[in-house]
Structures are given as C-alpha cells and as structure tokens.
Amino acid sequence: MIPGSQWPRPTDPLIQKRAGMSDTHAYDHTPEAEFGDFVALLKPRVMSLVVFTAFVGLWVAPVPMHPFLVFCSVLFIALGGGASGALNMWYDADIDAVMNRTRGRPIPSGRVTGGEALGLGLGLTVIAVMMLGLTANWFAAGFLAFTIFFYAVIYTMWLKRWTPQNIVIGGAAGAFPPMIGWACATGGISVESFLMFALIFFWTPPHFWALALFMKEDYHKAGVPMLTVTHGRAVTRRHIFGYTLVLAPFALWLGLTSVGGPIYLAVALVLNVLFIRGGWQIMRRSEETAIADNYAVERRVFKLSLYYLFLHFLALMVQHWVGAW
Amino acid sequence: MVMQQFQTEHELHRRRRSRNVGLGLVLAAFVALVFALTVVKVRQGDLMEAFDHQPRTSIVPQDEASE
Numbered sequence A: 001m002i003p004g005s006q007w008p009r010p011t012d013p014l015i016q017k018r019a020g021m022s023d024t025h026a027y028d029h030t031p032e033a034e035f036g037d038f039v040a041l042l043k044p045r046v047m048s049l050v051v052f053t054a055f056v057g058l059w060v061a062p063v064p065m066h067p068f069l070v071f072c073s074v075l076f077i078a079l080g081g082g083a084s085g086a087l088n089m090w091y092d093a094d095i096d097a098v099m100n101r102t103r104g105r106p107i108p109s110g111r112v113t114g115g116e117a118l119g120l121g122l123g124l125t126v127i128a129v130m131m132l133g134l135t136a137n138w139f140a141a142g143f144l145a146f147t148i149f150f151y152a153v154i155y156t157m158w159l160k161r162w163t164p165q166n167i168v169i170g171g172a173a174g175a176f177p178p179m180i181g182w183a184c185a186t187g188g189i190s191v192e193s194f195l196m197f198a199l200i201f202f203w204t205p206p207h208f209w210a211l212a213l214f215m216k217e218d219y220h221k222a223g224v225p226m227l228t229v230t231h232g233r234a235v236t237r238r239h240i241f242g243y244t245l246v247l248a249p250f251a252l253w254l255g256l257t258s259v260g261g262p263i264y265l266a267v268a269l270v271l272n273v274l275f276i277r278g279g280w281q282i283m284r285r286s287e288e289t290a291i292a293d294n295y296a297v298e299r300r301v302f303k304l305s306l307y308y309l310f311l312h313f314l315a316l317m318v319q320h321w322v323g324a325w
Numbered sequence B: 001m002v003m004q005q006f007q008t009e010h011e012l013h014r015r016r017r018s019r020n021v022g023l024g025l026v027l028a029a030f031v032a033l034v035f036a037l038t039v040v041k042v043r044q045g046d047l048m049e050a051f052d053h054q055p056r057t058s059i060v061p062q063d064e065a066s067e
Helices: A013-018 A023-029 A035-041 A044-059 A067-091 A093-098 A114-135 A138-159 A166-175 A177-186 A191-214 A233-254 A262-284 A287-292 A296-322 B002-007 B011-044 B062-066
Strands: none
Touching: A035 A067, A035 A114, A035 B011, A044 A067, A044 A166, A044 A177, A044 A191, A044 A296, A067 A093, A067 A114, A067 A138, A067 A177, A067 B011, A114 A138, A138 A166, A138 A177, A166 A177, A166 A191, A177 A191, A191 A233, A191 A262, A191 A296, A233 A262, A233 A296, A262 A296
16 A cells, blocks of 8 residues: 555545545535645755755855855755655555644644645656756766655665654755755865764764653654653763764864865864763753653753754764865 | 636645646746746767767877878
8 A cells, every 4th residue: 555545635525425524514524725734745854954954065065066056056955955854754654643743744633635746746856856966967976866866765764664763864865965066166076075074974863862851742652663662761862962972073074174164163163062061961861850840951952053053064064165184 | 606616616626737837837937937048068079979870080099180
C-alpha cells in the first residue's frame, strides 16, 4: 500500500457517493486545499535554513558568480529542499497523524492527498535539479539530486523508523546545502565546504535532542525510535554534551581555512564555549530538576543552538566581506 | 435574503481561486526567470549550442578549425 494513500480527500466524488453525501454536505464539512497548503508541504521553515546556508556557501566561495545566477542557484537549491519536504510528508503521513504537533499538516488533515504530495515532490525534484544544472553546473545539480535522495529515501524511508541514530545520520541532508552552494560557484568540493557541512552535521544532534527533552512527543506511539525513548533521557543528555565537544574543533578549524579570519574565529570561540557549557549543564541535570523548572536549561540551550548556527554562518559572511586570511 | 446567499462567496470558491491564482503567478514567475536566466547566460558568453545539422565549432579540433 502506498503510504499516504489512506488519506483520501473527502471531496473525492466517489467518497462522497459512498458516504451518501450531497454536494452541499460535502462542501459544508470537507476541507479543500488552498495554495498555502501546497506551500506548507515544502516545509518553508526548513527551507529558510537551506536558503541561508546555501547562500553563505556560495557567497564565501573563491569563484565569483553573477548576482542573478546566485539568486537562481539558491532558489533552486531551496526548491529541491522543498521537494524533499513534500516527499517526507507523503511518506510520513501515518506518523504525522499520530503526533499532536503534526496532526494539522495538509495530508493528515485531509486537505491534500498523499498522491498529490508525491507528485509535487517528484515534479519539483526534476525541475530543481534540471534548473540548477542549467543555472550553475551539473556537479552541483547531481549533488542536489543526491541530497533529495538522501533525505527522502535514506532518512525518511529507512533510518527514521529504524535507528535512534536517525537524527545523527539524517542530519547530513540538512548539512549539504552550503556544500551545494560552494559547488555552484566552484564546480567541486574542498576542505572549506566539507567543514561547513561538518558544522551543521555535528550541530544537528544536540539541537534536536535538546528539543526532544522538553517537547515530549509521542514518538513511541508513532513508532519512531528517538534516543529519548529507546535509551532514556539520561543517555540523551550525555550524548548532547558529547556532540558539543565533537562539534567545537570543526567549527574552529573552519576559522583557520581560506574562508576564516579573526572575526569568525572570535565568534566561533565564544559560541562554542557557551554551547559546551550548555551541554555540560544539561548532562549534569537530573530529570526531576528539569521538570521542577519546566526544562529551563534545555529550552535555553535549544535557543542558543539556533543562534549558534546562524551566527557562525553570519560571521563567515562578514569575514568574507571584510577579507579572509 | 435569498439573493444575498447567492452573492456571498463560499469558502470553497475562495480556496479554489487561491490555488488558481497561486499557480498562475508561479508559472508566470518561472517564465520570467527562465527568460532572465537566458539573457544573463548569453551576455556572459556561456556555451549554449543546439544541434543545427552543422559541425559544432566547439568540438572541432583547434588545428582543423584554423585550416
């Protein structure tokens, strides 16, 4: 059975006929998709991260590009990210219907069918990859196609429901955009683009696990093996601290490459000290203490993690503007 | 009273119009984007060749081309 196909839109004439509904009944009680529902399938909030990091990857690359080609490249990378979001929503419609946070999404709420989401995802994949190839180069386009495949197939269809390390390995999909941006300008990869990848890759686990500690979603009922459920919250706390330690050297190493400089290094040093300190505090807390103050530290570290990534990439932009090493 | 009900736009029509207008704007933007992209590419002197039943100058060896 195709996932998502169990969510037929109630406005389907056959369903109305079976339910004995007149047109009036159907129109009064059934939702129908508006344009915004199809936009919601593309996960616009995730796209904003893709747009920003891909743009920075392009901006700091040593090969200049025409501004309009930069705009188009970032647009098609974002469109590819949106396509993988639609494919993710198509496959995960059964999980989304169980969890409170995702129950209102277009497919589980019945406004969009699984088939429509699948068609949109595949169609946008083809358009985004082809157009990026024509705009920038075919290496970057192939990289984008691989990223969509990684997120939709490796992460969504395989890892997410199989291993508690789903967030760790699946985080690679979110970490590829700056590498694709860099590849658009240079036609290849380098140590700088790999380190931008590593920065997001190792940032993802502490970011999501900090969220998972205070957003107690029913992953167990949804059949998703989150670390908080499979190994417990104490193990998750230790993992958060461990990843902040692994992350720091990569963040600082980026500052020593051709895209780095004193501004970036200063920002990275301060942010990594704060992030490691936050991870340490999370690890040292017991669950009882956290419940008592409504996960104040976990919420603070999660908020810090948002600033952490944004400020690192912003510092790269500023450093490039004033002049790197 | 009855006339007023006919004149009032139904939610369903609003949603359909939203889809139609949205898709129309996306298509128009895409056409404009491809046009602008073509202009930029051609002005940059990027290699853009289609098959036109003639030898492609870019793949003819340099020596042969100069003869």
